[in-house]
Amino acid sequence: MRHSxxxxxxxxxxxxxQPRGVEYDLHxxxxxxxxxxxxxxxxxxxxALVNKAEEVLTW
Structure with missing residues (x-):
């Protein structure tokens, strides 16, 4: 992902x-x-955050 x-x-x-260089900002x-x-x-x-969210979502 290279755009917000x-x-x-x-x-x-x-x-x-939002991408910021090689890192991301989560606002x-x-x-x-x-x-x-x-x-x-x-x-x-x-x-890892996305993977965990997908794991715990039950819908």
Whole structure:
């Protein structure tokens, strides 16, 4: 992934994954647009997060 992707949650929050060099920034914003957290992740950590999310989702 070499461009930003945003996911919108049921409560109106937004999670954006943005590439930054060889790493990624994961931005979480509440429904009003206020940044709740920004996490810097390596590509391996991001992949592990995605894999774990896919593992625990039951739908």
């Amino acid at each position: 992707r945003s996911l919108h949650t049921a409560d109106g929050s937004t999670v954006t994954v 979480v914003q509440d429904p009003t647009g206020r940044t709740v957290v920004t996490v810097e992740m390596s590509a391996d950590d991001l992949q």
